[in-house]
Amino acid sequence: MSGAGKHFSSVMKLLLKLGRRLNVVLYPELARLGTEQAQDEAMVAVAARHSRKWHYPVSIVVAPIGGLALGVLATLSLQRLGLCSFVPEVLVRTVAILSGLATGVIVLGCIYRNRNRRELRQLLAERCVAICRACGYDLTGNKSGRCPECGRAVSGNAARE
Numbered sequence: 001m002s003g004a005g006k007h008f009s010s011v012m013k014l015l016l017k018l019g020r021r022l023n024v025v026l027y028p029e030l031a032r033l034g035t036e037q038a039q040d041e042a043m044v045a046v047a048a049r050h051s052r053k054w055h056y057p058v059s060i061v062v063a064p065i066g067g068l069a070l071g072v073l074a075t076l077s078l079q080r081l082g083l084c085s086f087v088p089e090v091l092v093r094t095v096a097i098l099s100g101l102a103t104g105v106i107v108l109g110c111i112y113r114n115r116n117r118r119e120l121r122q123l124l125a126e127r128c129v130a131i132c133r134a135c136g137y138d139l140t141g142n143k144s145g146r147c148p149e150c151g152r153a154v155s156g157n158a159a160r161e
């Protein structure tokens with residue numbers, strides 16, 4: 001592999017690792033799945049459920065591109081105003097691109113976090129993980145048939161194990 005290729009693949013690996021960390025923070029339910037592979041699969045399955053609705057694929061493309069465009073636009077106007085003449089242009093562009101992309105991803109995360117959590121709990125319950133579908137509480141060993149956290153009746157196979 002060439003030097004640049006090596007750099008690229010280590011950056012991608014780092015991004016993947018960061019993405020996984022972020023996923024577990026955003027979706028604590030993922031911790032119920034033991035392996036990283038199972039967590040990746042669950043997130044892909046959740047995304048696949050969403051992709052049936054038209055707004056999901058559209059927003060997954062539009063949000064990052066929109067963020068990117070905003071970042072570039074902001075940079076261009078700053079440059080035109082001469083406000084970043086003391087900073088190297090490469091740095092300004094890199095920051096614009098990264099912050100634009102990050103904004104898009106954050107907006108997307110805010111819009112879909114609750115839906116994703118709901119879908120994820122549903123998926124876990126279908127796989128016989130003892131979890132409350134309403135709040136995500138761990139229902140392992142629950143005998144009362146009611147979630148002690150939110151009081152919702154435990155339905156179907158959610159309380160087994």
Ligand SMILES: [Zn+2]
Pocket residue numbers: 132133134135136137147148149150151152
């Ligand atoms: Zn609950």
